Amino acid sequence: MVRPRLKDVAELAGVSIKTVSNVVNDYPHVSDETRARVEAAIAELSYRPNLSARSLRAGRxxxxxxxxxxxxxxxxxxxxxxxxxxxxxxxxxxxxxxxxxxxxxxxxxxxxxxxxxxxxxxxxxxxxxxxxxxxxxxxxxxxxxxxxxxxxxxxxxxxxxDNVAAARAATLHLAERGGRRIAAIGVQRTAAAATGRLRLKGYQQALAEAGVPADPSLVAPVARWGRADGAEAMSRLLDAGAPDAVFCFNDTLALGALRTLLKRGYAVPGEVMVMGFDDIQDGRFATPTLSTVAPDxxxxxxxxxxxxxxxxxxxxxxxxxxxxxxRLAFRESTDVPGEGHSRTLN
Amino acid sequence: MVRPRLKDVAELAGVSIKTVSNVVNDYPHVSDETRARVEAAIAELSYRPNLSARSLRAGRxxxxxxxxxxxxxxxxxxxxxxxxxxxxxxxxxxxxxxxxxxxxxxxxxxxxxxxxxxxxxxxxxxxxxxxxxxxxxxxxxxxxxxxxxxxxxxxxxxxxxDNVAAARAATLHLAERGGRRIAAIGVQRTAAAATGRLRLKGYQQALAEAGVPADPSLVAPVARWGRADGAEAMSRLLDAGAPDAVFCFNDTLALGALRTLLKRGYAVPGEVMVMGFDDIQDGRFATPTLSTVAPDxxxxxxxxxxxxxxxxxxxxxxxxxxxxxxRLAFRESTDVPGEGHSRTLN
DNA sequence: TACCTGGTTTACAACGATGTAACGAACTGG
DNA sequence: CCAGTTCGTTACATCGTTGTAAACCAGGTA
Missing domain, CATH: 3.40.50.2300 (Response regulator)
Known part of the structure; x- marks a missing residue:
């Protein structure tokens, strides 16, 4: 009933502890006959090495x-x-x-x-x-x-x-598709939050590059990066005057934002385009499917x-x-009909 | 540079190994003075107990x-x-x-x-x-x-x-809301798949109880319980003649099914109601939000x-x-307007 | 002074595994 | 036939920790 140790196996097989250890560790110089006897004993007691002891000994x-x-x-x-x-x-x-x-x-x-x-x-x-x-x-x-x-x-x-480059590319995509009031959801007020800052930077670079005016009121802060935060931030944005595109700093934010948009009757992507970041599975089965940045x-x-x-x-x-x-995954949420061909990648 | 052991701490503090161990383990009978010296040594070396050795010793x-x-x-x-x-x-x-x-x-x-x-x-x-x-x-x-x-x-x-009871309740809900052609997605052909069988049983019980005809062609098998499987199964169901409600054996299947329905232009819940199982977060932010069975x-x-x-x-x-x-979470995907009051729980 | 008491500290032996070094036996070659 | 080699096996020490039991040292009592 108690766990067998090398010692128990050794006694049963009539060999030394070390020989059993050698068999367990595939040490080559063990005679076939001894090996067989030891293996039988191991099987009979269903011996398993004690990993704690091994770690202690090995330092790993x-x-x-x-x-x-x-x-x-x-x-x-x-x-x-x-x-x-x-x-x-x-x-x-x-x-x-x-x-x-x-x-x-x-x-x-x-x-x-x-x-x-x-x-x-x-x-x-x-x-x-x-x-x-x-x-x-x-x-x-x-x-x-x-x-x-x-x-x-x-x-x-x-x-x-490369968060800056990725965010930049995502935002540029929105601009190319005709976004002129491109919002961003995901900046955080906390000191840490480095990722959010980098994605914001990419977003801003893209706006400048595309000649789209940067409106600070279109940058919506959130407490965390969950679906509820995205939904709530989107609500605030809509109340303040609807954007025509939103870049969310991750997909859960985007799914939350999407939810709010649809609930309040906005057509996506017709009236508002939505872009996420992360390429989580859910985004591929949302309706519309979610365009996103797909890190490998x-x-x-x-x-x-x-x-x-x-x-x-x-x-x-x-x-x-x-x-x-x-890479960028262009899906339905940014697929404006008639605005150039659809570069949907998957 | 190498990890310090009790021994190193003991030497630095000028006490025995065991005393250090006693300090580490909050053994009460250690004089304040000794304790202080040992704690200083521990801090100086930033000693951490070796958990492998502990496990070996403790058997835990x-x-x-x-x-x-x-x-x-x-x-x-x-x-x-x-x-x-x-x-x-x-x-x-x-x-x-x-x-x-x-x-x-x-x-x-x-x-x-x-x-x-x-x-x-x-x-x-x-x-x-x-x-x-x-x-x-x-x-x-x-x-x-x-x-x-x-x-x-x-x-x-x-x-x-209680999978049977839960599935039964879910299916009954669909029947109450007017479902007459209630499909099920999620049976698996493998021998194991016990959960699927139980949920199927509950589904069948509910149909009998509600006097809704059980049509075997409305029971869609799947290989696994992922979104893609749900989407594909829904497609097959629609091809064979659209149901007016679907009970999916889990939420990812349901989200996949929902995707197919919306993509093919069906109104949910207007034309087809959808019910899931598991109450995953995604379901609360899908559009429509997903009715589901919510296990605790x-x-x-x-x-x-x-x-x-x-x-x-x-x-x-x-x-x-x-x-x-x-409990059952009734959300938009089964919320047929005019069919009784909406018992949305959250 | 001798003895006891109780708090404080210690030496030692485990826990189960494996690397090291050494052993005897069976070979090899000169 | 013996030194030298190889093979199979073994005893021993060790990894870092903690339980046990015993030693030690006060202070108090008889």
Missing amino acids: SGVVALAVPDLDNPYFAELATNVIEAADRRGWTVLIDQTQGDRAKERVVISGIRDHLIDGLLFSPLALTGKDLAGRDERTPMVLLGERIGTGRSPYDHVGI KALIAQSAVDLLAERLSGGTGRAHEVCAPH | SGVVALAVPDLDNPYFAELATNVIEAADRRGWTVLIDQTQGDRAKERVVISGIRDHLIDGLLFSPLALTGKDLAGRDERTPMVLLGERIGTGRSPYDHVGI KALIAQSAVDLLAERLSGGTGRAHEVCAPH
């Missing part, structure tokens, strides 16, 4: 942590899926932390409390400042996902996308895992910066 | 595994969120396994390969059979989520909902964690069966 656990704000958010859920798959390919197990984008919780994550349980950390922070990061003791390798934090050169590997999530996850693997195998060079590619 | 790791088919599916993502929160309240960390609903992977999960890393397992299987379960050696406590597996009395605690996910997660905790603290009684409550 085979577990990496993924810290994200919230799995409720489909973007992070999809990212987590990809991370788990990539980790699986390396034989790693993924342990998930939810920070709720809360600075205190994010600090706990980097504090190293779990450092001895995990071999590495994949971290997608929202509220952390450069100072928080600087205070970290760097014993457990960490790869940052999403936005770069702080200004100076960070000692941490980082995987992200699989590549982001794979790169992050690869970077971590490199650090784990002793890589000590300076921090790597990976900028994952993105 | 503080880690539980949650095995679900796929975090991409919002239902499981939301469930995972709740589980992580509930586990957090007990000081546990959650490690996530994705099985893809694949029987081979599900068998690996129960095989106990990780038994020594985790204290317990929360498992939401899709493809597993009673036989697979019976072969498990029961050393690590496991709580099953979702459908009951096999026919006989299972030795495992289980948390689920927080309670499911909490119960599962509680049951596991009980087993971990030595509880050995017979298996518990928890049937979590559900």
